[in-house]
Amino acid sequence: MKKWNLLMGLALMTALSAARADSAATIQAVQRDWLGPRAAEFARDSAALVPAVQALCDASADKAEASLQQARRQWLASLSSWERLSGVAIGPVLERRSQRQIDFTPTRPRMIEKAIAAEPKGPADMELIGTPAKGLPALEWLLWVKPVKPASPACRYAVQVAADIRHEAEALAAAKPSAVDPQAMLSELVNQWVGGLERLRWANMEMPVRVAITSGADSNPDYPRGASGASVAAWAAQWDALRSLAMQGEGSLQAALRARGQAKAADALAQAVKRAEAGMQGLTAADKVRILAAAKELAALKRLVENEVAPALGVSIGFSDSDGD
Numbered sequence: 001m002k003k004w005n006l007l008m009g010l011a012l013m014t015a016l017s018a019a020r021a022d023s024a025a026t027i028q029a030v031q032r033d034w035l036g037p038r039a040a041e042f043a044r045d046s047a048a049l050v051p052a053v054q055a056l057c058d059a060s061a062d063k064a065e066a067s068l069q070q071a072r073r074q075w076l077a078s079l080s081s082w083e084r085l086s087g088v089a090i091g092p093v094l095e096r097r098s099q100r101q102i103d104f105t106p107t108r109p110r111m112i113e114k115a116i117a118a119e120p121k122g123p124a125d126m127e128l129i130g131t132p133a134k135g136l137p138a139l140e141w142l143l144w145v146k147p148v149k150p151a152s153p154a155c156r157y158a159v160q161v162a163a164d165i166r167h168e169a170e171a172l173a174a175a176k177p178s179a180v181d182p183q184a185m186l187s188e189l190v191n192q193w194v195g196g197l198e199r200l201r202w203a204n205m206e207m208p209v210r211v212a213i214t215s216g217a218d219s220n221p222d223y224p225r226g227a228s229g230a231s232v233a234a235w236a237a238q239w240d241a242l243r244s245l246a247m248q249g250e251g252s253l254q255a256a257l258r259a260r261g262q263a264k265a266a267d268a269l270a271q272a273v274k275r276a277e278a279g280m281q282g283l284t285a286a287d288k289v290r291i292l293a294a295a296k297e298l299a300a301l302k303r304l305v306e307n308e309v310a311p312a313l314g315v316s317i318g319f320s321d322s323d324g325d
Contacts, residue, residue, distance in 0.1 A: 039169075042172065194302060196242055253313070
């Protein structure tokens, strides 16, 4: 009996050691192939945002409209790279609470107007400005809802908002991987993946449609990023983050499952992602029926990850930072 217990103990230790090694390999691949490159992309795009907004502020009257359009295009590029990074808020994005710092929604116009009147002139002054008046949503408001004019206090504030976004992007790109237990980091990855999926499915897609349907047949959904007309593009970028971490490369959930001999769960994940991918293709903001159908496939994918993928990876599903502010 003692010999049997010893053998069982050794077998358990070997299995735990192998699982830890698999988790470490997964996390290293995520940091190397996914997190690092996407943070660098966001840092590059946000760096170009500052001179684009400054050029608008410096523009002559005859070039103001063209400069505004260029600033808008750079905002859209920065938004896309941000969504591809923050669609699954892991590592420094989670640790720094970057979503709250530069992507607080809904933005607060009255707070923006108050911040403009305060005339902040640098990072120290911007620290005193509340997050609902900063970040990508606030800059969207300044470029689309109430477009800033050259040489105006509002335009000078827009430059400071852009610089604040750039500062956070630079910090994310420079952040070093945390020295945390690999299994704990894998748990963070799976939970934040589920949270990111739910944020896309419910907060960004389904809830606005449900509210619009309740309000009346002719009511248009009030989607996030609606002012800039970038809602659908934002969904696509968020889905890109989710799909790639589910299926692509050594750091994907699928690869982690197969490394643990969980081929059945990996195959089920692949099929669910394929169905969700089909639902996400060709969406338009006005097509409520198709949006709800896509949300249904996303919900099915979420249940699969919670009920089959997470247990197969030794992960418990809990509250995700993406579930709320």
